[in-house]
Amino acid sequence: MIKKLLMILFLSTLSFGLFAEGQSESESSLLVWLPPFATGDTTDQMFWQETIAPWAEAHNVKVDVEITPWGGYEEKYLTGIASGQGPDIGYMYLEMFNDFIEMGTLEDLSGYFTEAEKAKYLYWDQGNMKGGQYALPFIVGNARLPYFNKEIFRKAGITELPQTWDDLRAAAVKIKNAGLDDVIPFGQAWADPAIGALNTLYYPYLWQAGGDIYNKAGDRVALMDNDAAVRAARFLYDMRYKYGVIPEESFSMDESTLYQEFSKGRVGIAYMDAKAGSRLTKAGVEWDFIPSFTDKTKAIWVASDSLIMNSQSKNKELAAELMKFITSSEVMAKYHTVIAQFPPITVDEAYNDNPIFEDMYSNDTEYFKTLPVAEGSFKIMDNLYKNLQLMMLDALTPEEAIKNTVDYSKSIIDSE
Numbered sequence: 001m002i003k004k005l006l007m008i009l010f011l012s013t014l015s016f017g018l019f020a021e022g023q024s025e026s027e028s029s030l031l032v033w034l035p036p037f038a039t040g041d042t043t044d045q046m047f048w049q050e051t052i053a054p055w056a057e058a059h060n061v062k063v064d065v066e067i068t069p070w071g072g073y074e075e076k077y078l079t080g081i082a083s084g085q086g087p088d089i090g091y092m093y094l095e096m097f098n099d100f101i102e103m104g105t106l107e108d109l110s111g112y113f114t115e116a117e118k119a120k121y122l123y124w125d126q127g128n129m130k131g132g133q134y135a136l137p138f139i140v141g142n143a144r145l146p147y148f149n150k151e152i153f154r155k156a157g158i159t160e161l162p163q164t165w166d167d168l169r170a171a172a173v174k175i176k177n178a179g180l181d182d183v184i185p186f187g188q189a190w191a192d193p194a195i196g197a198l199n200t201l202y203y204p205y206l207w208q209a210g211g212d213i214y215n216k217a218g219d220r221v222a223l224m225d226n227d228a229a230v231r232a233a234r235f236l237y238d239m240r241y242k243y244g245v246i247p248e249e250s251f252s253m254d255e256s257t258l259y260q261e262f263s264k265g266r267v268g269i270a271y272m273d274a275k276a277g278s279r280l281t282k283a284g285v286e287w288d289f290i291p292s293f294t295d296k297t298k299a300i301w302v303a304s305d306s307l308i309m310n311s312q313s314k315n316k317e318l319a320a321e322l323m324k325f326i327t328s329s330e331v332m333a334k335y336h337t338v339i340a341q342f343p344p345i346t347v348d349e350a351y352n353d354n355p356i357f358e359d360m361y362s363n364d365t366e367y368f369k370t371l372p373v374a375e376g377s378f379k380i381m382d383n384l385y386k387n388l389q390l391m392m393l394d395a396l397t398p399e400e401a402i403k404n405t406v407d408y409s410k411s412i413i414d415s416e
Contacts (some may be wrong), residue, residue: 029062030319030339033077033087036067037139037340041277043067047339055325061318070194074378081105081310088313089323091138093305094196094371095378100308101130107309108132112320120346121327126304129373130218135306136323141353141361143274143342144200144301146293150286152268155180164294165208165235167197168269172245175268180305185245187267188236190392195378195385199301199371199405200255200271202388205232207299207369213381218374221409223402228296231390233398240392251393277354278341291360292367300360304370376412383408 032052038044050067056063066087068076073097080086081100090376092100100106110118110133118124127135145166148161153171156178162168168186175185188201206213211228214221240246250348253261259276261267280287292298307326311321325331329349336342336352343353345359351358371377384405391401 026316028060028318029064030067030089030313030315030322031087032063032091032322033068033080034065035070035073035091037341040336040338042338044339051331051334052322052325055322059318059321061315063322081312084312086310086312088310088319089326090308090310091305092135092308093303094373095381097129097134097373098130098375098377101132101134101373105311106132106134106154107311107313107316108134109136109309109320109323112309112317117324119120120348122345122347123304126370127306135308136327136345136412137304137345138307138327139303139305139342141274142303143291143357143360144204145274145277145289145291147261147262147270147272147276147280148288149263149265149268150288152180152183156268161288161290162269162293163290163354165205168293169243170244172239172269173243176243176245182266184247184249184261185252185269187261187270188246188250189253189255189257189258190251190389191257193383197255198381198385200273200387202232202236202384203301203369203371204271204292204299205235205295207301208232208295208297209235210296212372213384214372214374214377218372220413221380221406229402230297230398233388233401236388237391237398242395246392248272263301274354275341276358277356282340289356291364298364298367299369300364302370303366308394376409379412380405380409 003212032048034044036044038047045065051062052065076098077086077090077092077100097106108129121135121137123140126137126140127133129135152175156175158171158174160182163209163408172185175183188199190201203213206229209228209231211226211232212222215225236246258267259272259279262270262272263280263285265285277287277289292300307323309316309319309323327345329344329346332345332349333352336344341353344351351361354363371381378415387396387401387404390396391398396404
């Protein structure tokens with residue numbers, strides 16, 4: 001029902017936008033919405049203004065860049081595009097794509113790029129979804145990884161990094177039994193308000209157990225197709241209630257708090273993003289990592305966020321040229337050095353991410369996993385997160401948490 005209401009709102013406001021077209025808007029202006037990633041002295045706004053200015057002058061076009069906060073991110077795009085005030089170029093994560101594609105708000109990019117240009121992009125094919133090239137992969141990487149505090153491991157007498165789920169369980173129990181003051185054996189952030197928390201809390205275990213969120217067609221939730229979803233949920237539940245290595249404190253932590261506690265030396269093991277590695281090193285923490293635990297297989301969650309072009313843009317050719325400029329190796333090399341470290345997205349950019357992860361980004365790509373672009377995905381993932389939170393509070397069994405999500409998914413997909 002919500003989706004239908006949004007569609008009605010979009011169509012009605014689109015009509016208004018078309019009526020208003022040409023009244024006052026310049027035909028040589030572009031609006032760009034990008035999210036914040038900077039952590040140093042240079043802000044995202046400063047970086048993009050200075051970087052794009054020479055291109056804008058050369059093309060005689062006015063470019064406005066707005067840095068869009070993560071809070072209420074999807075809602076801003078829905079209301080902005082529906083009201084005709086959306087950007088010409090924007091940044092979307094995978095959970096957002098399905099509804100915007102179905103509403104016809106995203107431009108198919110394939111006709112704006114030559115075959116030679118497409119060949120330069122390492123992840124061009126990942127932008128092809130639901131029958132069109134609706135995305136230009138832009139931020140690919142920032143893997144979610146198991147981190148280990150080496151000092152805590154030494155104190156607990158652990159000499160080898162855990163590789164399997166059994167190893168992980170044994171190491172966490174060993175830390176717990178070592179009786180170290182104020183140390184959390186296995187840290188998790190179950191109070192994080194964003195459904196993206198599942199990227200560290202649950203999805204890696206689901207995939208490692210051989211399961212998936214949706215079927216390959218993306219039209220049905222596949223959590224009950226084998227025992228993997230329940231097996232992964234059971235593993236986490238047992239770590240909390242059978243082995244007692246996930247303490248009550250995990251239910252008051254978000255991902256930022258978990259990182260802070262890990263950096264203080266209070267957490268033995270935790271899944272965190274790859275960007276945490278550099279910050280931990282600067283904080284003086286002795287840490288190590290592995291790319292993935294192993295159950296039936298390995299699996300590593302990686303981001304695959306993209307640039308999009310608004311189908312309402314009045315300057316699509318210019319927008320495409322700006323997208324090519326933003327994603328050029330020259331701009332991306334500067335971006336990955338000044339703003340945020342990520343792996344290269346084109347074949348002609350050198351590796352500028354944290355050197356400790358270069359081998360993983362070169363040799364473990366077969367285990368990389370991204371989220372599906374599928375019907376109802378945002379609402380279903382949100383429902384899955386809430387059911388798993390109830391499970392970790394002992395209000396649902398692992399079986400009930402998964403079954404409830406699958407039942408909900410059937411009602412959502414069937415009703416849309």
